[in-house]
Amino acid sequence: MDIRQITDDYAVSGQIAPDDIPAIKAAGYKSIISHRPDNEQPGQPTAAEIGRASQAAGLVFRHVPVVSGQMTQDDVEKMAEALAEVPGPVFGYCRSGTRSTNIFMAAKQGEG
Template sequence: MEFNKINDAITASDQITPEDIAVIKEKGFKTLICNRPDMEVADSLSSDVMAEAARAAGLNFVYLPIMPGQFTPDLIEETTRALAELEGPVFAYCRSGTRSTTAWALSRKGLMEADEVIGQAAGAGYDMTGLRPYLAG
């Protein structure tokens, strides 16, 4: 499990396990977002299993699966809503953290300057420069 802090509100990570949730809770996170589709993981890491473990630890859980390269307007809207409405800080995960970071970055359009989004993502180890035209649009 990685803690790739984008900013004080959100951290991205690679795949976690139910056992990792205690550490996530201990570090002060309040909401867990799973961006990894169930079809990519073993049953022991399914969104249902992770949701149960998160709720047992007192965390909010949101399942927003992203197939590689498929960032739909609905997904971006749901990500924006989750980040605005659910208690933070948020811990988001997928296979490598890239999809979670990309969803966050796309949800910031109109809320943050493109360079700020790209810079924060870069500070966490994710290259979002390819999103500049969309973010600046």
């Protein structure tokens, strides 16, 4: 897991597994947001699996799936809502971390 800090309160990585959750919690994150649609790639953990592991560890979990290369205004609005609802710092993930970065930046730009 390659965690990339985007801001003081937001970081991203590529796909995580349920057994990564303790390390994410130990790093101080309070919430996890998944931007990866289920079944995007064979064998990837589902959002439900990550959500259960997150909740079992005491972390807040949200699933805001974004299709690669097809981010919509609705996706950005859902991300802004999720960021407003969950405690930080927040950890976002997708396949590589790029979508999680892009949607965060778009959601933050909309605050201005």
